[in-house]
Amino acid sequence: MGDLMIGLYVFVLAALAGREVITKVPPTLHTPLMSGANAISGIAIVGAIVVAGRAEGTTQMVLGIAAIAMATINVVGGFMVTDRMLAMFKKR
Amino acid sequence: MHVFVELCYLGASILFVVGLKRLQSPATARGGNALAALAMFIAIAATLLDTQILSWTGILIGVVLGGGIGAFAARTVQMTDMPQMVGIFNGFGGGASAVVAIAEFLGTGGSAGVSTAGGTIVLGTLIGGVTFSGSFIAFGKLQGLLSGNPLTFPGQNFVNGLLFLAVLVSGVLALGVTTVDPLTAFYALIALSLVLGISVVVPIGGADMPVVVSLLNSYSGLAASAAGFVIGNMVLIISGALVGASGLILTVLMCKGMNRSLANVAFGAFGGTATTASGAIEERPVKRADAEMVAAELGYVNSVVVVPGYGLAVAQAQHELRKVGDLLEERGVDVKYGIHPVAGRMPGHMNVLLAEADVPYDRLFDLDEINDDFGNTDAVLIVGANDVVNPAAREEGSAIAGMPILDVDRARRTIVMKRSLSPGFAGIDNELFYMDKNLMFFGDAKESMAELVRELRELA
Secondary structure (H helix, E strand, C coil): CCHHHHHHHHHHHHHHHHHHHHHCCCHHHHHHHHHHHHHHHHHHHHHHHHHHHCCCCHHHHHHHHHHHHHHHHHHHHHHHHHHHHHHHCCCC | CHHHHHHHHHHHHHHHHHHHHHHHCHHHHHHHHHHHHHHHHHHHHHHHHHCCCCCHHHHHHHHHHHHHHHHHHHHHCCHHHHHHHHHHHHHHHHHHHHHHHHHHHHHCCCCCCCCHHHHHHHHHHHHHHHHHHHHHHHHHHHHCCCCCCCCCCCCHHHHHHHHHHHHHHHHHHHCCCCCCCHHHHHHHHHHHHHHHHHHHHCCCCHHHHHHHHHHHHHHHHHHHHHHHHHHCCHHHHHHHHHHHHHHHHHHHHHHHHHCCCHHHHHHCCCCCCCCCCHHHCCCCCCCECCHHHHHHHHHCCCEEEEEECHHHHHCCCHHHHHHHHHHHHHCCCEEEEEECCCCCCCCCHHHHHHHHCCCCHHHEEEHHHHHHHHHHCCEEEEECCCHHHCHHHHCCCCCCCCCCCCCHHHCCEEEEEECCCCCCCCCCCCHHHHCCCEEEEECCHHHHHHHHHHHHHHCC
16 A cells, blocks of 8 residues: 555544544634644644755755744744633633 | 654644544633644654754744744734634645645656655645635735725636636646646746635635635645645644644534535625615614613513624623623623624634633533523623524525524513614614514613613612
């Protein structure tokens, strides 16, 4: 079985797991869910590190910095703003 | 070494799922978010260990720059501005995925060829590019930098279709299947993907932007997954799939709340500034009330449900509303809040705005939870909401027929706090306003609410 097929299995099963978990999130938490999931999509930072770390020419370097900066905004901003929101949810 | 790194990625993937699972309750949600952040940290650390880092300069510059901007934005953003915040973060996530795919393509010198790598690079560039530029347009519309009105011209869907076709063609050409220079085709792919992102979002009205943001959220996940296929990394594939699923579920929920199909949102060019058909609505008598009357109606009953709409947040009246709730509870009134799925500017937005005003979350009820209670409710206070409480939704043939509404007209008394009788987003009259049981409390939500606080304090 090729890498593509293994990747496809993983993708489909992860999406199904995601559906199971996320449909049970109550509407009251849908905004933090969206911003938290958004922070998780910043996982592209892993790819960005690979690109930036092996950069040799100027083009690769610029692309690497751009990818890291954008992914970091996504990760840091996403988790922090989600935490800020969730901290406001208090029970009586 | 490599096995250890892969195990770290596996651990991170598990923590992402567990973190999301903890979002199922407000009591565990904050810990869940922290777990997901920990998972991200593990994934990043493992990558740094595994990668032959030739140059730390780029990584450090990128992290300091991105971290600073992200942290500043997260700390200073107003809660009312959350939709555009999520929108722009999405754009950066999609952009990062696109750049990873681009760098990978250029790394091969443009000779990726017809292979798994080539195909996923094209896909990653396409999805990432569309997410990037589309998110910026969505941000501009929500932030008021661009007009919220749909920008349309005849044959637009046809043009967008052509554009999409051109993107696909350039993607295929970039794989070097013809004599066309793959590199040139790839640059065309990047440019066309960015243009496509812009052109599919401009015809969508500002009021529909939250659906677009949810959908782009899903795309940013798919873009991350595509990047994962490109560099053969499972944690990217898994977390991308989780985000893709989450964005899609929220998009569907949002469409259901507005009683529209996703196709109608995407191609309907709907949702501009509400067209006030003022001439069409006949003048009919309503019962007016002042703050003193409303205080008496609310202060001497057993149960009150508050229905907040976005007008409340626009007027920044949520803090005064919480004071009203507190005063009523001190008087022994049972106070609940009924929240419509599209009460705010994104799913769950109103809940965040009320949480910010210290309304306890166990007092907030969604549509399904609260609708059966209205029959036993003494009074409903509707603030800055209109279409979501319009009984016309239950009648066939109405413009909003079938839209899920809060059945406030089943309560014994309803009080509508609103600036005027003007129709809501759907542009139709609201029968509720003219009902015998309804009182209209005209005025700015914040001022009216402050008056109400004063009057409630006067009550014996």
